[in-house]
Amino acid sequence: METSKALSPITRVTKYTLIDEVQQRSFVVMFVTCAICVFLVRGCYQGNYMVNGQSLDAATIVRTLSKATFHVIGAGVMVITALLSMRIFRRDRNEGMQACILSKPIARWQYVTGKILGLWALSVLFMFTLHGIVFFITSINLKVFMPGYLVASILCSINLLFVIIAVLLLSLLMSDIVAFLCLLAVGAIGFVADGIAAASHSQIAQAILQQPGAQPHSDVTWWKAVYFCWPKLLGVQQLASSLIESGSSHELGSIYPFINVLFYCLILGALLFKRFRSEDIV
Amino acid sequence: MIKLKNVTKLYDSLTAVDDVSFSVTPGEYFALLGPNGAGKTTIVKMLLDFTRPSSGSLSLSGISSLQAECRKSVGYLAENHHIPASLSGWHYLLRCAELLDMDRSEATDHCKRIVELIGMQGRENTKVGTYSKGMVQRFGLGAALMGNPKLLILDEPTSGLDPIGIREIRLLLESLKDQGMTIFLNSHLLSEVEKICDTAAIINRGKLLVKDTISAIVKDGETLEDVFVRLVKG
Numbered sequence: 001m002e003t004s005k006a007l008s009p010i011t012r013v014t015k016y017t018l019i020d021e022v023q024q025r026s027f028v029v030m031f032v033t034c035a036i037c038v039f040l041v042r043g044c045y046q047g048n049y050m051v052n053g054q055s056l057d058a059a060t061i062v063r064t065l066s067k068a069t070f071h072v073i074g075a076g077v078m079v080i081t082a083l084l085s086m087r088i089f090r091r092d093r094n095e096g097m098q099a100c101i102l103s104k105p106i107a108r109w110q111y112v113t114g115k116i117l118g119l120w121a122l123s124v125l126f127m128f129t130l131h132g133i134v135f136f137i138t139s140i141n142l143k144v145f146m147p148g149y150l151v152a153s154i155l156c157s158i159n160l161l162f163v164i165i166a167v168l169l170l171s172l173l174m175s176d177i178v179a180f181l182c183l184l185a186v187g188a189i190g191f192v193a194d195g196i197a198a199a200s201h202s203q204i205a206q207a208i209l210q211q212p213g214a215q216p217h218s219d220v221t222w223w224k225a226v227y228f229c230w231p232k233l234l235g236v237q238q239l240a241s242s243l244i245e246s247g248s249s250h251e252l253g254s255i256y257p258f259i260n261v262l263f264y265c266l267i268l269g270a271l272l273f274k275r276f277r278s279e280d281i282v
Numbered sequence: 283m284i285k286l287k288n289v290t291k292l293y294d295s296l297t298a299v300d301d302v303s304f305s306v307t308p309g310e311y312f313a314l315l316g317p318n319g320a321g322k323t324t325i326v327k328m329l330l331d332f333t334r335p336s337s338g339s340l341s342l343s344g345i346s347s348l349q350a351e352c353r354k355s356v357g358y359l360a361e362n363h364h365i366p367a368s369l370s371g372w373h374y375l376l377r378c379a380e381l382l383d384m385d386r387s388e389a390t391d392h393c394k395r396i397v398e399l400i401g402m403q404g405r406e407n408t409k410v411g412t413y414s415k416g417m418v419q420r421f422g423l424g425a426a427l428m429g430n431p432k433l434l435i436l437d438e439p440t441s442g443l444d445p446i447g448i449r450e451i452r453l454l455l456e457s458l459k460d461q462g463m464t465i466f467l468n469s470h471l472l473s474e475v476e477k478i479c480d481t482a483a484i485i486n487r488g489k490l491l492v493k494d495t496i497s498a499i500v501k502d503g504e505t506l507e508d509v510f511v512r513l514v515k516g
Binding site for chain 1: 327331332334351353354356358363364368377380425
């Protein structure tokens, strides 16, 4: 009974957040543009592709392109989610809804939880719809069935939760656009670091490092520690995309990116609730 | 109904409210008066937990203002009330009703009554973006009256209203008082306050100067405005 009493205001705030966002013209424009772009990618599946002089079969092309599209959609929806999240508190404040909601017997944690859930539900639906379009194009038009595609989309939703919580927290500490840019920087640094890490494991890099003149290096360096702790957004995408290939197995180490991002969600979530508790309502 | 005990609020080096204590009893029509920047809105915000006191305590119906539960039977109208422009007045009221945990049919019935009460029949379904300031204020008052609150906290309720609108709101508030509602009014309109309020408090630079019944504050041959000017100018 107590739990349902506490959940009721959260459900209402979640519902209003969803409705308000969907009614925004900018959201509709972004959604329609993204859906059209995903439909246009359809043409790429029917081309002839050559690798090292050998023609690729249709199924390989579809799988490879679908994985690439999966990553592009995942990254794109993260950016759109950050854009939607950065102005949510400001708009509520300016439109008087924050004062209206919090003058009712609704606690601040319930309001923030409702906002997070509303944005999360909306962005997950957004991404799932775009991934769903790719899934149906490949399944129906191209007869390549990838059951793991939609599961992978759901797994990626943890990234969206991270983006929402991080941007909401940052938007309380700095201007909205700076909060958005900070989040973008976190993603870009993670992407570049993952690229450098992947390159350092290549045969050429290994050969350079093992040359007689090369300086010996310790196994644990500060940048390795930073890289290990940095939010693994791309890692989660890679983990999710590995589910697209049926029959791929996962070791415990491969789920580290998921645990890493989940840990960040919990830490930043706690900071967000603490910060909003001391926020002055205008 | 309302109790403030040694409440102080500091904004960095500025003391917005300085060791203020007073109480408002159930059924009282109370006015908080003071010049701009005196700390009136800060007190209202602390009552609603929109901002936390630096020291001291506030309570509503015996429950600390820090607990959401204390706002169960409280209606609030902000100065320069805002409503999302994308909503109609009706949808705004419906939202406020649902936030009080009413189901859809109960909320609909309640909203119909409120629309009649604030005299906005026929305009409730148009978008808020087309409303005048006074109309927004009326819907704000309607939202504050949602759920039949026992305590109404009004921050400049007649802001933006024309003289006829001010009179209508005054009559409405008087009828609510007759029904036993406690009203906490934050206003600049001293003549209106003198006409309708039972008690008043005057604050200046965060300090409480006086809190008493209107008849005790206003001596023979004086108006509330005279007393106000005398106390504030020292």
